[in-house]
Amino acid sequence: MAEMTVQIVTPDGIRYNHKASFISIRTPDGEMGILPNHVNLIAPLEVHEMKIRRTDHDSHVDWVAVNKGVIEVKDNVVTIIADSAERDCDIDLSRAERAKVRAEKELAEAEKAHRVDEMERAKIALQRAINRIRVGNHL
Incomplete structure (x- = not known):
């Protein structure tokens, strides 16, 4: 199965670092799905709920609250630099x-x-x- 590395970085450090087969994000131009081997890309992000389909844990889906930022996709590495980001399991x-x-x-x-x-x-x-x-x- 094709996969990509997804990293989410905030001023507090790396908040997420896993392999994934699909992610869904929101840019000012709308929703965007990213699959492995996606064309290189840099885009701003909106406040949104990011969906990440992981390749480990039987295609488990992680949800992350992302508060603005930038996404870079390059050579099957997706890097998100965000003001803040919280996984569903970490939200109070x-x-x-x-x-x-x-x-x-x-x-x-x-x-x-x-x-x-x-x-x-x-x-x-x-x-x-x-x-x-x-x-x-x-x-």
Whole structure:
């Protein structure tokens, strides 16, 4: 079976490093599937839930909450450099739910006061919290 190495790196170090037969990611242009022997590529990433079909563990699927970043595909090595990334098994759902409530409150307050910068920060925080909840529920 053809495979590729998938590595996810954040400022905290390597968060993921496994062999895979398929990954699904989201760029500003939309969803993208990557298979082994994919053409070389560099693209920005959106906040999204990344699906990774591993070649070990009987084609187990890993879900990773990726918060923006860049993907590089070259010679069957997929490297993702992200602001942050969390595997489904590492997400604390109650913490993610609290972050969602907090972001919703901050967004409402910023909208009421017409503070554009705070609105943008709150929207991003809300998007990240929802993404973490979605990924955490894959368990």
